[in-house]
Amino acid sequence: MTDPIYPNDDARWAAARAKDRAAEGVFYMGVHTTGVYCLASCGGRPLRKNVRFYATREDARAAGLRACLRCKPDINRETLRWGTVETTLGLALVARSDAGLRLVTLGDDVETLKADLEKRFKHARIVPDADGLAADLKAMVDLVDRPDHRPSLPIDDQGTELQKAVWAALREIPAGETVSYGDIARAIGRPSAFRAVAQACGANPLAVITPCHRVVRSDGGLSGYRWGVERKRALLAREAA
Structure with missing residues (x-):
């Protein structure tokens, strides 16, 4: 088992002690006193003398180990x-x-x-x-x-159908303009769902790219912003300039 980042058992053990998320799926940690195999990031704290390392889940299972219920190493991870x-x-x-x-x-x-x-x-x-x-x-x-600029970046936002509809509508708001939650609710054909729209704005995973900072209260006042109202104010000021 060779890997340029985790080339030996000492490096793999160091990654396990650090709960290194980057090591997930690169190797697996078998704990022979409990009979399980784990991800490097598992929250368990086995003793080094009880640990063996395996290149694949299949290798760990062939050694008689079962998947850890805590870290679930049998789940495919992106x-x-x-x-x-x-x-x-x-x-x-x-x-x-x-x-x-x-x-x-x-x-x-x-x-x-x-x-x-x-x-x-x-x-x-x-x-x-x-x-x-x-x-x-x-x-x-x-x-x-330049929040008025629209870079050509591929987006892979994951959410419910309503959330994705809201996020798509947000990306249609022109720079320098603001809308209310009610406006977005009407734009997606759900005029009574303004509270759900507000929640979707709060769950926006792509700051600035999906411009939820362009949504304000119906009276024109600034509403909340996950990344700070001062940042929202600054973004809107830049678009208005």
């Missing part, structure tokens, strides 16, 4: 690559699946943004790849400075 970049409104985190952008968030601290990413996607392999996402990260820097 890979999300992620990176962060400094913008004029703080840090932006970008996470991408093979199909496109899955998450874009704003914040002030890398560890907090990463923890949010891992919490949202509990069953994904989370791999840092700022170099591979360089074009996406640069696009986010440009978009924060």
